[in-house]
Amino acid sequence: MGVLIAESVDAWAQVITESFVPLSLGSVDGSFRGSVSAHALGPAVTLTEVRTRGFSVVVRSARLVRAEPRDDYLFSLHLDGEGAVLQDGREAGLPCGGGALYDASRPYQLRFPTDTRQLVLQMPRDQLRDRVGRAEEFCGRALPAEHPAVRVLAAYVRELADTSDGLTGALRAELGATAVDLLTTALRAVAGEESGAPSGRAALLAAMRAHVRDHLADPRLSAEALARRHGVSLRYTAELFAADGTSPAAFIRAERLRAAHRALTDPRYAGLTVSAVAARYGFADRTTFTRAFVRAYSRTPAELRAAHGSEA
Incomplete structure (x- = not known):
């Protein structure tokens, strides 16, 4: 007016x-x-x-x-x-x-x-x-x-x-x-x-991403847990990740899979079974882990480990 x-x-x-x-x-x-x-x-x-x-x-x-x-x-x-x-x-x-x-x-x-x-x-x-x-x-x-x-x-x-x-x-x-x-x-x-409260959207998103990477093994890690941890709403949490081209759940899953991929190709973790790797990075069971892994990397965790072992 x-x-x-x-x-x-x-x-x-x-x-x-x-x-x-x-x-x-x-x-x-x-x-x-x-x-x-x-x-x-x-x-x-x-x-x-x-x-x-x-x-x-x-x-x-x-x-x-x-x-x-x-x-x-x-x-x-x-x-x-x-x-x-x-x-x-x-x-x-x-x-x-x-x-x-x-x-x-x-x-x-x-x-x-x-x-x-x-x-x-x-x-x-x-x-x-x-x-x-x-x-x-x-x-x-x-x-x-x-x-x-x-x-x-x-x-x-x-x-x-x-x-x-x-x-x-x-x-x-x-x-x-x-x-x-x-x-x-x-x-x-x-x-x-x-x-230590983050200031601004970019800093808040960075803090959330860091929290995810530090707590991959926690089966309770979720969008809701992130929102509570940082004192904002679930909707705003979703908006922050959407602006970065993803969602809280997708980011958590991708980081867990990325960490598991590193473990499966790292000789230091050769003694861990695939199920143990899955549990180490927050997956509830091997079947769920394997399905998500195949969607992300087009082969099973066991196939990746075998291939890596043959190359080594």
């Missing part, structure tokens, strides 16, 4: 409710003015520029949450003025160039003691939770402007807001998904780096 301008307090309450989620106003300067300019980034993600003049407090109360539930996350990138996000007993100051995440499914409050300008990235809950798991743990915590990952996120979001109107719908949707990915990276980098 275009720019919406509010010349009164009542008008502003309506504008922000229509633009984001049902909200009410707390204390507001009598001379308050505000405007919003929203950009649709696909069917569910929006990026909205908000400008205000005068002191204001915006509230999503427990009553509003119960009466008009919404399941969105919002990230405010603060560009000018002073502000703060309050949620879950935490208060995140909004320095220029920094920001904070908040959850529309729970009460929150936004305080702006001065004139402000900000960009608000809004996305469905599942899009962020698929990427970071328990996203609520990040709410009400500041993303500092000086952090390198936040600087990249801020630069990208500002440029996207400036150029969005000139993009096709498909390109806006693709770049909107990238914005959510960059937000994920920034959240992980700021709040999770001490715990």
Whole structure:
């Protein structure tokens, strides 16, 4: 939509409710003015520029949450003025160039003691939770402007807001998904780096692949186990591997077969039976192993071992 301008307090309450989620106003300067300019980034993600003049407090109360539930996350990138996000007993100051995440499914409050300008990235809950798991743990915590990952996120979001109107719908949707990915990276980098949490899709996929290779013998290794291990959803796990041209199950099977192939041609494992090799790399029984091996290598494990033995 275009720019919406509010010349009164009542008008502003309506504008922000229509633009984001049902909200009410707390204390507001009598001379308050505000405007919003929203950009649709696909069917569910929006990026909205908000400008205000005068002191204001915006509230999503427990009553509003119960009466008009919404399941969105919002990230405010603060560009000018002073502000703060309050949620879950935490208060995140909004320095220029920094920001904070908040959850529309729970009460929150936004305080702006001065004139402000900000960009608000809004996305469905599942899009962020698929990427970071328990996203609520990040709410009400500041993303500092000086952090390198936040600087990249801020630069990208500002440029996207400036150029969005000139993009096709498909390109806006693709770049909107990238914005959510960059937000994920920034959240992980700021709040999770001490715990070794991977940052970004590529790093997360690399961590999952490494985990698979380190646990090939575990018969419980699966897409579900990978998702739980890395704190993301099964759907997002599948998306990560799909972008790499495979699936979690196919990758696990291929790595198990590759490791078994190496063992069958390695003299150090000549004393292991084919059944023992199968068990060593996570196959439940020799028959299942042999069928998968033939599909991958066009010969049975026993034939490979025999051929290798004759060459040796």
